Amino acid sequence: MMDRRSFLKKLLSALALSGGALGGFLRGVPAWGQAKEEPAGKLWGFGVSVDKCIGCARCVVACKTENNVPKEPFFYRTWVERYMIPRTGEAVVTNIHTGLAPEEEIPSRPIFRSFFVPKLCNQCAHPPCVQVCPVGATFSTDDGVVLVNDKTCIGCRYCIQACPYGARYLHPATDTADKCTFCYHRLDRELLPACVEVCPTQARVIGDLNSPASPMTRFKRMNKIFVLKPNLNTEPKVLYANIDGEVR
């Protein structure tokens, strides 16, 4: 007679064996049961060299023109922040809008360290904006760009709230969320994004993270790479080089 304990034991081990055998069989037939390995497609990444930025804001102007972003301040797909760090106390951060206002050029307080930081959508691998969208209107493409479907977007602003980088805004004409797309329409035509095109110092580069022959490969090889707010595990695909620890 078999008692309950040994019956269960035998049953389990028989299951495990047959499972293993089935798995081995499946592995022998790659086209069946497992997806075929496709060659890795493009994965767009963006590099920003903070030490090269001269704060001319040509990128902001070009982005607004190329992408129909309203000209008024507070609507940006990309923007440039000016950091002024006094010897003691908090860093002063200002958005330089579409260019430096003359009275802003020389600060009233002595500054210890100062620089410009270009910002844009980080095209996160784990985008919080995608997670919170109630209608599935925002999503990641296969090549790693987060897009907004403005036909189904209901303009609820959850994504704007959820973005830790402040990269989204509500377009006043369409009442839908809008954000940087790495100029997806330009990439498709093998053109550079407008901001990269007009940058005078190559402070901005773009490239395929999966390709060994891409400006991003050198960017990653030659620089120490940082991302913004790494503790949030959003895994940004906008990489920063030579950035100051004060940058938030």
Add this chain to the structure above:
Amino acid sequence: MKKPLQNMPESALRLVTVFAVFIVGTIVVVKFVIPPRFKDTKIQWADTVKTEVAKPVRYAGAVACTECHDEIVAEKKRGYHRDLSCETCHGPAMAHTEDPDNIKPSAPRDRKFCPVCHTFNPSRPRGFPMINPVAHNPMQACFTCHNPHDPKPPTVPRECSACHGEIARTLSVSHHVQLKCTTCHDVPSRHRVSPRVVKPTKPSSRDFCGKCHGQESPYKGSPKIDLATHGEKYVCWQCHYPHLPEAE
């Protein structure tokens, strides 16, 4: 044995029927009547990618200008403005490339334009050529002296402050005000022409500062310290910024 349905009270049966019809109806509507475009986010996303890619391009990209303006392109490539895109200054020119005879991009001849990048600003990176537009040859347009496509200064700048304005300003309010830059830096003349390739020297030892500050130094008017003990572990500029040496 009676059938279970016949056991039910009539009213309950009706209710069940109504619900059944409702549920089946809903399933039919969702599955067959609503077109897949309205409910499948995959399809919606594919559509979004299509509309995104179809958006119009306004910036043609620097390569597009080569076809008809090859001389200017070649001229620019040799000069300091090599990393500037034509459209950084001339604005979006896609329409112009399609209809060059009727649509002309504007040329920024105004004196206000170049200072967008070249006004002195302490946040700009080290060595970036900057001027004070109020004092720098006012009353004349920039392009009368500097070819915008190959902006060599008409004469090699004599002063280090042309490109190191921030350091010159700092030094001028410091105890080292009467020291020339060249007291501490040997500057090859080629540094002013190719600043990033040919670099000046920097002091390399404590003895260098000791020439004026050591106890045996014959130099008059400089405070003296004991080289053997004063901050012995470090080079002097780890504690004193040489362009603004402060003892306190």
